[in-house]
Amino acid sequence: MKAVVIEHEGGPEALTLKEVSTPEVKPGWSLVKIKGFGINRSEIYTRNGESPDVKFPRILGIEGVGEIAQTTDAEKLPVGQTVVSIMGGMGRDFDGSYAEYALLPNKQIFPVTTSLSWADLAAVPETFFTAYGSLLNSHVQDAKTLLVRGATSGVGVAAIKLAKAMNPSVVITGSTRHADKFDQLTAVGCDHPILDTNNEVQTDDHFDSILELVGSKTVVDSLSHLNPGGYCCLTGGLANVWEVEHFSPFMIPSGANLTNFSSGSVTEKAFNDMLQLIDQNNIDVKPAQTFDLAHTGDATAALDAPDMFGKVVVLP
Incomplete structure:
Protein backbone atom coordinates (compact mmCIF):
# COMPACT_ATOMS: atom_id res chain seq x y z
CA MET A 1 0.00 0.00 0.00
CA LYS A 2 0.97 3.65 -0.24
CA ALA A 3 1.60 5.46 3.03
CA VAL A 4 3.10 8.71 4.23
CA VAL A 5 5.97 7.81 6.56
CA ILE A 6 7.98 10.07 8.86
CA GLU A 7 11.47 8.82 9.75
CA HIS A 8 12.83 11.92 11.47
CA GLU A 9 11.53 15.22 12.77
CA GLY A 10 11.28 18.14 10.40
CA GLY A 11 9.04 20.31 8.28
CA PRO A 12 6.42 19.18 5.75
CA GLU A 13 9.17 17.60 3.66
CA ALA A 14 9.76 15.03 6.43
CA LEU A 15 6.49 13.35 5.43
CA THR A 16 7.43 10.99 2.59
CA LEU A 17 5.12 8.93 0.37
CA LYS A 18 6.33 5.32 0.25
CA GLU A 19 5.27 1.80 -0.69
CA VAL A 20 4.97 -0.28 2.49
CA SER A 21 3.47 -3.64 3.38
CA THR A 22 -0.27 -3.63 4.01
CA PRO A 23 -0.80 -4.55 7.69
CA GLU A 24 -1.94 -8.09 8.45
CA VAL A 25 -5.07 -8.56 10.55
CA LYS A 26 -4.50 -9.88 14.07
CA PRO A 27 -6.92 -10.86 16.87
CA GLY A 28 -8.94 -7.90 18.14
CA TRP A 29 -7.89 -5.64 15.25
CA SER A 30 -9.47 -5.00 11.84
CA LEU A 31 -8.18 -3.47 8.62
CA VAL A 32 -9.78 -0.20 7.50
CA LYS A 33 -9.54 1.12 3.95
CA ILE A 34 -8.92 4.80 4.61
CA LYS A 35 -11.17 7.08 2.54
CA GLY A 36 -10.15 10.32 4.23
CA PHE A 37 -8.47 11.85 7.26
CA GLY A 38 -8.20 15.27 8.82
CA ILE A 39 -4.97 17.03 9.64
CA ASN A 40 -4.53 18.00 13.28
CA ARG A 41 -2.19 20.37 15.04
CA SER A 42 -1.00 17.60 17.35
CA GLU A 43 0.36 15.81 14.27
CA ILE A 44 2.31 18.93 13.36
CA TYR A 45 3.80 18.98 16.86
CA THR A 46 4.80 15.33 16.36
CA ARG A 47 6.23 16.05 12.92
CA ASN A 48 8.32 18.81 14.49
CA GLY A 49 9.73 16.41 17.09
CA GLU A 50 7.67 17.74 19.98
CA SER A 51 6.08 14.40 20.93
CA PRO A 52 8.89 12.50 22.67
CA ASP A 53 6.71 9.42 23.25
CA VAL A 54 6.25 8.89 19.50
CA LYS A 55 9.00 6.77 17.99
CA PHE A 56 10.04 7.13 14.34
CA PRO A 57 9.59 5.74 11.76
CA ARG A 58 5.84 6.13 12.11
CA ILE A 59 2.74 6.58 9.97
CA LEU A 60 0.99 9.53 11.64
CA GLY A 61 -2.73 10.26 11.75
CA ILE A 62 -4.88 10.33 14.90
CA GLU A 63 -8.20 10.10 13.03
CA GLY A 64 -9.62 8.55 9.90
CA VAL A 65 -12.79 7.50 8.09
CA GLY A 66 -13.30 4.62 5.72
CA GLU A 67 -14.64 1.12 5.20
CA ILE A 68 -13.88 -2.20 6.83
CA ALA A 69 -11.63 -4.16 4.44
CA GLN A 70 -10.88 -7.18 6.67
CA THR A 71 -12.54 -7.88 9.99
CA THR A 72 -12.14 -9.91 13.15
CA ASP A 73 -15.63 -8.92 14.36
CA ALA A 74 -18.04 -9.60 11.50
CA GLU A 75 -21.11 -8.87 13.64
CA LYS A 76 -20.15 -5.33 14.70
CA LEU A 77 -17.71 -4.54 11.89
CA PRO A 78 -18.79 -6.32 8.69
CA VAL A 79 -16.73 -5.86 5.56
CA GLY A 80 -17.86 -2.70 3.76
CA GLN A 81 -19.19 -1.01 6.92
CA THR A 82 -18.58 2.77 7.06
CA VAL A 83 -16.50 3.54 10.13
CA VAL A 84 -14.59 6.28 11.91
CA SER A 85 -11.71 6.10 14.37
CA ILE A 86 -10.15 8.66 16.69
CA MET A 87 -7.22 8.68 19.10
CA GLY A 88 -6.50 5.65 21.31
CA GLY A 89 -2.82 5.64 20.35
CA MET A 90 -3.57 5.83 16.63
CA GLY A 91 -0.65 7.43 14.76
CA ARG A 92 1.36 7.55 17.98
CA ASP A 93 1.68 4.13 19.65
CA PHE A 94 0.91 2.35 16.37
CA ASP A 95 0.58 3.42 12.73
CA GLY A 96 -2.31 5.73 11.91
CA SER A 97 -4.35 7.02 9.02
CA TYR A 98 -1.78 8.68 6.71
CA ALA A 99 -2.10 5.65 4.41
CA GLU A 100 -4.39 3.70 2.11
CA TYR A 101 -5.09 1.19 4.91
CA ALA A 102 -4.85 1.25 8.70
CA LEU A 103 -4.90 -1.68 11.13
CA LEU A 104 -6.88 -0.52 14.16
CA PRO A 105 -8.16 -2.00 17.44
CA ASN A 106 -11.80 -3.05 17.15
CA LYS A 107 -12.64 -1.22 20.37
CA GLN A 108 -11.88 2.13 18.76
CA ILE A 109 -13.51 1.54 15.37
CA PHE A 110 -16.99 3.05 15.38
CA PRO A 111 -19.67 2.09 12.84
CA VAL A 112 -21.60 5.12 11.60
CA THR A 113 -24.62 5.86 9.44
CA THR A 114 -24.40 9.07 7.45
CA SER A 115 -25.13 10.57 4.07
CA LEU A 116 -22.03 12.78 4.18
CA SER A 117 -19.48 12.55 1.39
CA TRP A 118 -16.07 11.12 2.24
CA ALA A 119 -14.55 14.61 2.15
CA ASP A 120 -17.16 16.00 4.52
CA LEU A 121 -17.07 12.98 6.83
CA ALA A 122 -13.28 13.18 6.96
CA ALA A 123 -13.59 16.72 8.35
CA VAL A 124 -15.77 15.58 11.24
CA PRO A 125 -14.23 13.05 13.67
CA GLU A 126 -11.52 14.75 15.72
CA GLY A 264 -10.11 10.13 23.71
CA SER A 265 -13.37 9.71 25.63
CA VAL A 266 -15.31 9.09 22.40
CA THR A 267 -18.02 6.41 22.32
CA GLU A 268 -20.01 5.01 19.41
CA LYS A 269 -23.27 6.43 20.82
CA ALA A 270 -21.88 9.90 21.46
CA PHE A 271 -20.34 10.08 18.00
CA ASN A 272 -23.53 9.00 16.28
CA ASP A 273 -25.54 11.44 18.41
CA MET A 274 -23.31 14.19 17.05
CA LEU A 275 -23.72 12.95 13.47
CA GLN A 276 -27.49 13.01 13.95
CA LEU A 277 -27.25 16.60 15.19
CA ILE A 278 -25.24 17.51 12.08
CA ASP A 279 -27.70 15.78 9.74
CA GLN A 280 -30.86 17.18 11.38
CA ASN A 281 -29.55 20.74 11.34
CA ASN A 282 -27.84 20.59 7.93
CA ILE A 283 -24.62 21.81 9.52
CA ASP A 284 -21.98 22.66 6.94
CA VAL A 285 -18.96 20.45 7.69
CA LYS A 286 -17.22 20.95 4.35
CA PRO A 287 -13.44 21.18 4.78
CA ALA A 288 -11.63 24.38 3.91
CA GLN A 289 -9.01 22.55 1.81
CA THR A 290 -8.49 19.02 0.50
CA PHE A 291 -5.29 17.28 -0.64
CA ASP A 292 -4.32 13.87 -1.99
CA LEU A 293 -2.04 11.44 -0.15
CA ALA A 294 1.08 12.47 -2.05
CA HIS A 295 0.63 16.04 -0.78
CA THR A 296 0.00 15.27 2.88
CA GLY A 297 3.04 17.37 3.81
CA ASP A 298 1.49 20.31 1.99
CA ALA A 299 -1.73 19.68 3.91
CA THR A 300 0.11 20.04 7.23
CA ALA A 301 1.71 23.25 5.97
CA ALA A 302 -1.71 24.58 4.99
CA LEU A 303 -3.07 23.98 8.49
CA ASP A 304 -0.04 25.73 9.95
CA ALA A 305 -0.43 28.83 7.74
CA PRO A 306 -1.44 32.10 9.46
CA ASP A 307 -4.39 32.64 7.10
CA MET A 308 -5.89 29.18 7.70
CA PHE A 309 -9.58 29.07 8.59
CA GLY A 310 -11.34 25.74 9.18
CA LYS A 311 -10.39 22.11 8.55
CA VAL A 312 -7.85 20.50 6.19
CA VAL A 313 -8.43 16.93 4.98
CA VAL A 314 -6.60 14.39 2.83
CA LEU A 315 -8.42 11.97 0.53
CA PRO A 316 -6.18 8.99 -0.34
Whole structure:
Protein backbone atom coordinates (compact mmCIF):
# COMPACT_ATOMS: atom_id res chain seq x y z
CA MET A 1 0.00 0.00 0.00
CA LYS A 2 0.97 3.65 -0.24
CA ALA A 3 1.60 5.46 3.03
CA VAL A 4 3.10 8.71 4.23
CA VAL A 5 5.97 7.81 6.56
CA ILE A 6 7.98 10.07 8.86
CA GLU A 7 11.47 8.82 9.75
CA HIS A 8 12.83 11.92 11.47
CA GLU A 9 11.53 15.22 12.77
CA GLY A 10 11.28 18.14 10.40
CA GLY A 11 9.04 20.31 8.28
CA PRO A 12 6.42 19.18 5.75
CA GLU A 13 9.17 17.60 3.66
CA ALA A 14 9.76 15.03 6.43
CA LEU A 15 6.49 13.35 5.43
CA THR A 16 7.43 10.99 2.59
CA LEU A 17 5.12 8.93 0.37
CA LYS A 18 6.33 5.32 0.25
CA GLU A 19 5.27 1.80 -0.69
CA VAL A 20 4.97 -0.28 2.49
CA SER A 21 3.47 -3.64 3.38
CA THR A 22 -0.27 -3.63 4.01
CA PRO A 23 -0.80 -4.55 7.69
CA GLU A 24 -1.94 -8.09 8.45
CA VAL A 25 -5.07 -8.56 10.55
CA LYS A 26 -4.50 -9.88 14.07
CA PRO A 27 -6.92 -10.86 16.87
CA GLY A 28 -8.94 -7.90 18.14
CA TRP A 29 -7.89 -5.64 15.25
CA SER A 30 -9.47 -5.00 11.84
CA LEU A 31 -8.18 -3.47 8.62
CA VAL A 32 -9.78 -0.20 7.50
CA LYS A 33 -9.54 1.12 3.95
CA ILE A 34 -8.92 4.80 4.61
CA LYS A 35 -11.17 7.08 2.54
CA GLY A 36 -10.15 10.32 4.23
CA PHE A 37 -8.47 11.85 7.26
CA GLY A 38 -8.20 15.27 8.82
CA ILE A 39 -4.97 17.03 9.64
CA ASN A 40 -4.53 18.00 13.28
CA ARG A 41 -2.19 20.37 15.04
CA SER A 42 -1.00 17.60 17.35
CA GLU A 43 0.36 15.81 14.27
CA ILE A 44 2.31 18.93 13.36
CA TYR A 45 3.80 18.98 16.86
CA THR A 46 4.80 15.33 16.36
CA ARG A 47 6.23 16.05 12.92
CA ASN A 48 8.32 18.81 14.49
CA GLY A 49 9.73 16.41 17.09
CA GLU A 50 7.67 17.74 19.98
CA SER A 51 6.08 14.40 20.93
CA PRO A 52 8.89 12.50 22.67
CA ASP A 53 6.71 9.42 23.25
CA VAL A 54 6.25 8.89 19.50
CA LYS A 55 9.00 6.77 17.99
CA PHE A 56 10.04 7.13 14.34
CA PRO A 57 9.59 5.74 11.76
CA ARG A 58 5.84 6.13 12.11
CA ILE A 59 2.74 6.58 9.97
CA LEU A 60 0.99 9.53 11.64
CA GLY A 61 -2.73 10.26 11.75
CA ILE A 62 -4.88 10.33 14.90
CA GLU A 63 -8.20 10.10 13.03
CA GLY A 64 -9.62 8.55 9.90
CA VAL A 65 -12.79 7.50 8.09
CA GLY A 66 -13.30 4.62 5.72
CA GLU A 67 -14.64 1.12 5.20
CA ILE A 68 -13.88 -2.20 6.83
CA ALA A 69 -11.63 -4.16 4.44
CA GLN A 70 -10.88 -7.18 6.67
CA THR A 71 -12.54 -7.88 9.99
CA THR A 72 -12.14 -9.91 13.15
CA ASP A 73 -15.63 -8.92 14.36
CA ALA A 74 -18.04 -9.60 11.50
CA GLU A 75 -21.11 -8.87 13.64
CA LYS A 76 -20.15 -5.33 14.70
CA LEU A 77 -17.71 -4.54 11.89
CA PRO A 78 -18.79 -6.32 8.69
CA VAL A 79 -16.73 -5.86 5.56
CA GLY A 80 -17.86 -2.70 3.76
CA GLN A 81 -19.19 -1.01 6.92
CA THR A 82 -18.58 2.77 7.06
CA VAL A 83 -16.50 3.54 10.13
CA VAL A 84 -14.59 6.28 11.91
CA SER A 85 -11.71 6.10 14.37
CA ILE A 86 -10.15 8.66 16.69
CA MET A 87 -7.22 8.68 19.10
CA GLY A 88 -6.50 5.65 21.31
CA GLY A 89 -2.82 5.64 20.35
CA MET A 90 -3.57 5.83 16.63
CA GLY A 91 -0.65 7.43 14.76
CA ARG A 92 1.36 7.55 17.98
CA ASP A 93 1.68 4.13 19.65
CA PHE A 94 0.91 2.35 16.37
CA ASP A 95 0.58 3.42 12.73
CA GLY A 96 -2.31 5.73 11.91
CA SER A 97 -4.35 7.02 9.02
CA TYR A 98 -1.78 8.68 6.71
CA ALA A 99 -2.10 5.65 4.41
CA GLU A 100 -4.39 3.70 2.11
CA TYR A 101 -5.09 1.19 4.91
CA ALA A 102 -4.85 1.25 8.70
CA LEU A 103 -4.90 -1.68 11.13
CA LEU A 104 -6.88 -0.52 14.16
CA PRO A 105 -8.16 -2.00 17.44
CA ASN A 106 -11.80 -3.05 17.15
CA LYS A 107 -12.64 -1.22 20.37
CA GLN A 108 -11.88 2.13 18.76
CA ILE A 109 -13.51 1.54 15.37
CA PHE A 110 -16.99 3.05 15.38
CA PRO A 111 -19.67 2.09 12.84
CA VAL A 112 -21.60 5.12 11.60
CA THR A 113 -24.62 5.86 9.44
CA THR A 114 -24.40 9.07 7.45
CA SER A 115 -25.13 10.57 4.07
CA LEU A 116 -22.03 12.78 4.18
CA SER A 117 -19.48 12.55 1.39
CA TRP A 118 -16.07 11.12 2.24
CA ALA A 119 -14.55 14.61 2.15
CA ASP A 120 -17.16 16.00 4.52
CA LEU A 121 -17.07 12.98 6.83
CA ALA A 122 -13.28 13.18 6.96
CA ALA A 123 -13.59 16.72 8.35
CA VAL A 124 -15.77 15.58 11.24
CA PRO A 125 -14.23 13.05 13.67
CA GLU A 126 -11.52 14.75 15.72
CA THR A 127 -12.55 18.34 15.05
CA PHE A 128 -16.31 18.22 15.40
CA PHE A 129 -16.35 15.61 18.15
CA THR A 130 -13.84 17.62 20.18
CA ALA A 131 -16.05 20.67 19.76
CA TYR A 132 -19.20 18.70 20.58
CA GLY A 133 -17.82 17.14 23.75
CA SER A 134 -16.35 20.44 24.89
CA LEU A 135 -19.67 22.23 24.40
CA LEU A 136 -21.43 19.58 26.45
CA ASN A 137 -18.85 19.97 29.21
CA SER A 138 -19.27 23.75 29.13
CA HIS A 139 -23.07 23.29 29.48
CA VAL A 140 -23.81 25.31 26.36
CA GLN A 141 -27.40 23.99 26.30
CA ASP A 142 -28.17 26.11 29.37
CA ALA A 143 -26.04 29.13 28.49
CA LYS A 144 -27.14 32.53 27.32
CA THR A 145 -23.62 33.53 26.27
CA LEU A 146 -20.62 31.59 24.94
CA LEU A 147 -17.02 32.64 24.34
CA VAL A 148 -14.99 30.52 21.91
CA ARG A 149 -11.33 31.31 22.52
CA GLY A 150 -9.34 30.53 19.36
CA ALA A 151 -12.47 30.67 17.22
CA THR A 152 -10.81 30.55 13.79
CA SER A 153 -9.26 27.12 14.41
CA GLY A 154 -10.93 24.03 13.00
CA VAL A 155 -12.39 23.14 16.41
CA GLY A 156 -13.41 26.75 16.98
CA VAL A 157 -15.34 26.96 13.71
CA ALA A 158 -16.97 23.59 14.43
CA ALA A 159 -17.93 24.75 17.93
CA ILE A 160 -19.67 27.86 16.60
CA LYS A 161 -21.71 25.80 14.14
CA LEU A 162 -22.61 23.10 16.67
CA ALA A 163 -23.43 25.56 19.46
CA LYS A 164 -26.10 27.25 17.36
CA ALA A 165 -27.68 23.84 16.72
CA MET A 166 -27.46 22.77 20.37
CA ASN A 167 -28.82 26.10 21.67
CA PRO A 168 -30.22 28.40 18.96
CA SER A 169 -30.61 31.32 21.38
CA VAL A 170 -27.02 31.35 22.67
CA VAL A 171 -25.06 34.50 21.80
CA ILE A 172 -21.57 33.57 20.61
CA THR A 173 -18.44 35.66 20.95
CA GLY A 174 -15.37 34.36 19.13
CA SER A 175 -11.80 35.56 19.58
CA THR A 176 -9.05 35.85 17.00
CA ARG A 177 -5.68 37.58 16.82
CA HIS A 178 -6.49 38.90 13.33
CA ALA A 179 -9.24 41.46 12.70
CA ASP A 180 -9.31 40.51 9.01
CA LYS A 181 -10.97 37.23 10.03
CA PHE A 182 -14.00 38.93 11.59
CA ASP A 183 -16.12 38.53 8.45
CA GLN A 184 -15.28 34.82 8.22
CA LEU A 185 -16.32 34.32 11.85
CA THR A 186 -19.59 36.15 11.27
CA ALA A 187 -20.29 34.00 8.21
CA VAL A 188 -20.15 30.76 10.24
CA GLY A 189 -22.48 32.06 12.98
CA CYS A 190 -20.33 34.05 15.40
CA ASP A 191 -22.39 36.97 16.75
CA HIS A 192 -19.51 39.05 18.13
CA PRO A 193 -15.97 38.57 16.81
CA ILE A 194 -13.38 40.14 19.12
CA LEU A 195 -9.62 40.53 19.16
CA ASP A 196 -7.25 38.53 21.34
CA THR A 197 -4.27 40.81 21.93
CA ASN A 198 -1.26 39.93 24.09
CA ASN A 199 -3.17 36.91 25.42
CA GLU A 200 -6.11 39.01 26.60
CA VAL A 201 -9.55 39.14 24.97
CA GLN A 202 -10.49 42.72 24.21
CA THR A 203 -13.84 42.83 26.02
CA ASP A 204 -15.24 43.56 29.46
CA ASP A 205 -18.07 41.05 28.97
CA HIS A 206 -18.56 37.90 31.03
CA PHE A 207 -19.90 34.59 29.77
CA ASP A 208 -21.91 31.60 30.95
CA SER A 209 -19.81 29.19 28.89
CA ILE A 210 -16.23 29.47 27.68
CA LEU A 211 -14.50 27.07 25.31
CA GLU A 212 -10.75 27.56 25.78
CA LEU A 213 -8.86 26.38 22.70
CA VAL A 214 -5.73 28.51 22.95
CA GLY A 215 -4.89 26.63 26.13
CA SER A 216 -2.84 27.08 29.26
CA LYS A 217 -1.36 30.35 28.03
CA THR A 218 -4.71 32.17 28.13
CA VAL A 219 -6.94 30.17 30.47
CA VAL A 220 -6.42 32.51 33.44
CA ASP A 221 -7.59 35.45 31.33
CA SER A 222 -10.57 33.39 30.16
CA LEU A 223 -11.50 32.56 33.76
CA SER A 224 -11.59 36.27 34.55
CA HIS A 225 -14.50 36.54 32.05
CA LEU A 226 -16.54 33.64 33.48
CA ASN A 227 -19.88 34.26 35.18
CA PRO A 228 -20.67 32.73 38.59
CA GLY A 229 -22.18 29.31 37.92
CA GLY A 230 -20.55 29.25 34.49
CA TYR A 231 -18.27 26.62 32.95
CA CYS A 232 -14.91 27.05 31.25
CA CYS A 233 -13.82 23.96 29.31
CA LEU A 234 -10.07 23.82 28.64
CA THR A 235 -9.66 21.72 25.52
CA GLY A 236 -7.04 23.02 23.12
CA GLY A 237 -3.37 23.88 23.10
CA LEU A 238 -3.10 26.16 20.09
CA ALA A 239 -0.38 28.18 21.83
CA ASN A 240 1.68 25.00 22.35
CA VAL A 241 1.89 25.72 26.08
CA TRP A 242 0.88 22.86 28.37
CA GLU A 243 1.27 24.21 31.91
CA VAL A 244 -0.16 27.27 33.64
CA GLU A 245 2.55 29.20 35.46
CA HIS A 246 1.80 30.19 39.04
CA PHE A 247 -1.72 28.80 38.85
CA SER A 248 -3.88 28.75 41.95
CA PRO A 249 -7.36 27.21 42.23
CA PHE A 250 -8.42 30.51 43.73
CA MET A 251 -8.09 32.01 40.25
CA ILE A 252 -11.35 30.25 39.40
CA PRO A 253 -14.16 32.77 40.08
CA SER A 254 -16.27 31.95 43.11
CA GLY A 255 -19.12 29.64 42.13
CA ALA A 256 -17.70 29.03 38.64
CA ASN A 257 -16.27 25.82 37.17
CA LEU A 258 -13.12 24.83 35.28
CA THR A 259 -13.26 21.52 33.42
CA ASN A 260 -11.65 19.92 30.37
CA PHE A 261 -12.38 17.58 27.49
CA SER A 262 -10.42 15.02 25.50
CA SER A 263 -11.66 13.31 22.35
CA GLY A 264 -10.11 10.13 23.71
CA SER A 265 -13.37 9.71 25.63
CA VAL A 266 -15.31 9.09 22.40
CA THR A 267 -18.02 6.41 22.32
CA GLU A 268 -20.01 5.01 19.41
CA LYS A 269 -23.27 6.43 20.82
CA ALA A 270 -21.88 9.90 21.46
CA PHE A 271 -20.34 10.08 18.00
CA ASN A 272 -23.53 9.00 16.28
CA ASP A 273 -25.54 11.44 18.41
CA MET A 274 -23.31 14.19 17.05
CA LEU A 275 -23.72 12.95 13.47
CA GLN A 276 -27.49 13.01 13.95
CA LEU A 277 -27.25 16.60 15.19
CA ILE A 278 -25.24 17.51 12.08
CA ASP A 279 -27.70 15.78 9.74
CA GLN A 280 -30.86 17.18 11.38
CA ASN A 281 -29.55 20.74 11.34
CA ASN A 282 -27.84 20.59 7.93
CA ILE A 283 -24.62 21.81 9.52
CA ASP A 284 -21.98 22.66 6.94
CA VAL A 285 -18.96 20.45 7.69
CA LYS A 286 -17.22 20.95 4.35
CA PRO A 287 -13.44 21.18 4.78
CA ALA A 288 -11.63 24.38 3.91
CA GLN A 289 -9.01 22.55 1.81
CA THR A 290 -8.49 19.02 0.50
CA PHE A 291 -5.29 17.28 -0.64
CA ASP A 292 -4.32 13.87 -1.99
CA LEU A 293 -2.04 11.44 -0.15
CA ALA A 294 1.08 12.47 -2.05
CA HIS A 295 0.63 16.04 -0.78
CA THR A 296 0.00 15.27 2.88
CA GLY A 297 3.04 17.37 3.81
CA ASP A 298 1.49 20.31 1.99
CA ALA A 299 -1.73 19.68 3.91
CA THR A 300 0.11 20.04 7.23
CA ALA A 301 1.71 23.25 5.97
CA ALA A 302 -1.71 24.58 4.99
CA LEU A 303 -3.07 23.98 8.49
CA ASP A 304 -0.04 25.73 9.95
CA ALA A 305 -0.43 28.83 7.74
CA PRO A 306 -1.44 32.10 9.46
CA ASP A 307 -4.39 32.64 7.10
CA MET A 308 -5.89 29.18 7.70
CA PHE A 309 -9.58 29.07 8.59
CA GLY A 310 -11.34 25.74 9.18
CA LYS A 311 -10.39 22.11 8.55
CA VAL A 312 -7.85 20.50 6.19
CA VAL A 313 -8.43 16.93 4.98
CA VAL A 314 -6.60 14.39 2.83
CA LEU A 315 -8.42 11.97 0.53
CA PRO A 316 -6.18 8.99 -0.34
